[in-house]
Amino acid sequence: MLNMRKYKHIVPFWPFVVLLAFGFVNESIGQGLQDEELLKDVSANDIQEVISSYKGDKAVLINVWATWCAPCIEEFPHIVELQQKYEDDLHVVFVSADFPKQREKALEFLRAQNVDWPTYFKTGKDQPFIEALSDDWSGALPFTKILNNDGAVVASWEQGAGYEKFERFTKKAINN
Amino acid sequence: MKIRKLVYVLLILIATGLLAFLPVEDKPADRLDIGDKAPLADVEVTDVSGEKLTLAEVADENGLLVNFSCNTCPWVKAWEDRYNPIANLAEKNDIGVIMLNPNAAIRDDGESMQDMQARAKSSNYDFYYALDEKAKLAEAFGATRTPDIFLFNNDMELVYTGAIDDNAKSAQDVDQQFLKNAIQNLVAGKEINPQTTKALGCTIKWPK
Numbered sequence: 462m463l464n465m466r467k468y469k470h471i472v473p474f475w476p477f478v479v480l481l482a483f484g485f486v487n488e489s490i491g492q493g494l495q496d497e498e499l500l501k502d503v504s505a506n507d508i509q510e511v512i513s514s515y516k517g518d519k520a521v522l523i524n525v526w527a528t529w530c531a532p533c534i535e536e537f538p539h540i541v542e543l544q545q546k547y548e549d550d551l552h553v554v555f556v557s558a559d560f561p562k563q564r565e566k567a568l569e570f571l572r573a574q575n576v577d578w579p580t581y582f583k584t585g586k587d588q589p590f591i592e593a594l595s596d597d598w599s600g601a602l603p604f605t606k607i608l609n610n611d612g613a614v615v616a617s618w619e620q621g622a623g624y625e626k627f628e629r630f631t632k633k634a635i636n637n
Numbered sequence: 638m639k640i641r642k643l644v645y646v647l648l649i650l651i652a653t654g655l656l657a658f659l660p661v662e663d664k665p666a667d668r669l670d671i672g673d674k675a676p677l678a679d680v681e682v683t684d685v686s687g688e689k690l691t692l693a694e695v696a697d698e699n700g701l702l703v704n705f706s707c708n709t710c711p712w713v714k715a716w717e718d719r720y721n722p723i724a725n726l727a728e729k730n731d732i733g734v735i736m737l738n739p740n741a742a743i744r745d746d747g748e749s750m751q752d753m754q755a756r757a758k759s760s761n762y763d764f765y766y767a768l769d770e771k772a773k774l775a776e777a778f779g780a781t782r783t784p785d786i787f788l789f790n791n792d793m794e795l796v797y798t799g800a801i802d803d804n805a806k807s808a809q810d811v812d813q814q815f816l817k818n819a820i821q822n823l824v825a826g827k828e829i830n831p832q833t834t835k836a837l838g839c840t841i842k843w844p845k
Binding site for chain 2: 530561601602619620
């Protein structure tokens with residue numbers, strides 16, 4: 462039987478103990494994502510569902526990247542920063558288009574970039590996947606598409622971009 | 638008269654305001670459509686051998702195959718085992734073959750003529766590999782990525798564009814040999830279907 466008297470001297474500190482414990486749990490939700498949660502397989506059909514699940518709730522920024530793609534790696538931290546800054550209004554959907562043998566490398570990169578929300582790993586043929594994301598996407602990486610709360614396209618582009626461009630269209634999507 | 642002017646001004650203002658709500662799409666440059674003529678066919682490019690060429694000169698009796706490719710893209714590497722077999726098939730069927738390197742922004746980072754020469758040698762390229770120095774041809778074609786395929790008939794009209802096949806990772810696991818079928822159907826005078834396809838690839842590194 463636990464002798465509570467033994468611990469009575471810490472009673473005044475209980476709120477802090479509880480808060481500290483909650484902090485640890487909260488922290489573990491992000492940093493502790495299992496590999497299969499941090500990088501989930503996704504098909505052309507599934508990615509549509511993922512994107513539409515945010516309709517009416519948040520703006521969505523979809524970014525297709527790969528570990529070996531220099532402009533993708535260069536712009537990646539800007540998008541992470543954007544997600545952190547606009548976490549209440551924006552959801553970033555990262556999709557890795559790495560080849561399967563580079564999956565581990567993609568996971569390492571996501572962890573190094575402090576990505577603490579689920580992201581996706583493209584599976585299946587290229588063409589249906591490209592068409593599922595945009596008619597205007599030729600297939601070149603990186604690719605970014607930003608939707609407003611209603612799911613309407615605010616902007617989409619191939620090639621890398623700087624923070625200002627991402628933020629400008631994100632603000633437009635949020636305010637639309 | 639004043640009222641009419643006011644109405645015009647108001648209409649212009651409303652139209653301008655509505656434009657602000659249009660989605661912004663940074664579309665790739667206009668890509669050649671099926672049936673379009675090969676552009677800049679008389680512009681000289683330099684092959685890895687040092688030879689000066691034009692697309693018109695490379696074209697053979699039954700047409701021309703142009704592949705925008707490079708040295709540094711993993712997708713090029715993934716598809717590269719199909720480069721020589723496709724080129725051999727095309728040349729056997731009297732279709733000229735040329736590969737163009739448009740990555741002007743990173744000439745000092747793996748995409749110089751010297752790098753191209755080394756790649757052509759190490760990969761035993763069996764076809765012309767020429768420098769699209771300022772990416773002018775890529776721009777005129779509306780190419781967007783590497784590799785990016787354009788197949789022309791004997792009138793230099795586009796008959797197929799897009800991907801080599803539907804599986805970059807493995808030649809053994811290809812379901813649809815888009816380009817091989819297009820070449821065979823072009824030569825046989827049969828319908829080419831599909832005429833356009835898409836695949837993932839590296840963005841062209843355009844000159845800054």
